Amino acid sequence: MRLDRFICESTELTRSLAKKAMHRGEVSVDGEVIKNAATQVNEHHRVTFQGEPLMLVGLRYVILHKPAGVECTTRRTLYPRAIDLIDLPMLERLQTVGRLDVDTTGLVLLSDDGQWSHRVTSPKRRCGKVYRVTLAEPLEGDALDAAVRDFAEGVLLEGEEKPTRPAELAMREPRVAELVLYEGKYHQVKRMFAAIGHHVEALHREAIGPLALGELAEGEWRELSAEEVAAF
Template sequence: MTNSLERLQKIIAQSGITSRRKAEQMILDGKVKVNNKLVTELGTKAAPTDEIEVDGVPLQKEAPVYYMLYKPQGVISSLKDDKNRKIVTDFLEGVTERVFPIGRLDYNTSGIILLTNDGEFANLLMHPKHEVNKVYVAKVSGIPEKSELTILRKGIKVENDLLRVVSYKILSTDKTKNVSIIELTLNEGKNRHIRRMMEQIGFPVKKLKRERYGVLTLQGLKSGEARPLTPHEVKQMRHIASEIVK
């Protein structure tokens, strides 16, 4: 046994095809082979040179990659779209690895979205027990009083979802145009979270951008541009997600 051996479920998760938990279940269900031998024990380890099959499909061996994209408005956070609209991977020129987005940003929301082929990293950041802060800036109709926003921290029930923020800050107001710019910090991300919440309290969102994700910011990127994360940034994001547990 060498130091290069890793648990089978971790190798499968890192390939990006599924989460570690689902990989464990696939092993138990007899859907995984190593060097053409069926494996059903979770403690099994494999080497980089081993041939691994998952549900009859050979596992592709790719080095893990991590990218940050400044997603423009009007782009789908998916790998395909039946309406032939632009998708996030359209902006990753020259990237040959099979990357996928970590989580989602609404079609009309711009800002930071991460893409990777490392399923374990993706699941670490998306798992509900890890509260990685995400900072948004919203342009809303109306000029709320601070007292009207306090409910955002307590939480608002909308269509069976409890929607809330970690913090909020009114950045500016324009009485002539009747609009406000508000910074909102979340550590979870339900579908159309901010838009539904703000509409519920009477200040519908006109424009929304995610400006920070953990330690990552949009600094140096223009809309539609992407860059690889540095090894230090990947390490920081892992550390943040691992340290913050509900």
């Protein structure tokens, strides 16, 4: 790996700032000041920046139980960010793998592995996302039968040119639905229920593919195991 890339991946420095630091003599490899950005290094070299040793962070895979009032963004906003709940270095590199609205709770995945994130979110992979949906009014009888059929066939949402992909709808209680989606359009769950005349009062994501929240309490997070990462 090039030295400038090594510095970028183990600090908050951009490529240009890393090169400037090298020109100032602030970077050493095995005790020798190096100013050539193209110098090749690996995990066996001791790289220091301003006298402090650097280590590659590596790829991270995180599951978070997102509370309401938290945004899935890396930008600073009026709301707390999901990444602010996580205690890991270089948080700004973590990207949400399928966002949740600020008022939606439940399972959020975060990673700095772009290829893995694409596998999780790509509709072609048919990675089901399970939602618990609380409705303002009961959905039952003929209306429920029609909704199950419409969701399975696909619903044409307002402003869209193509219907949604087939989704699976079942009722746990008269006002509590379970919905499984295989895609992630903007505000999709709320828009699908609005299309059949129902208002969503609360929304909670319980699972993504084989991964469920389990015993993870609201606001808590953990890193995924190698087996869990490989399951996608």
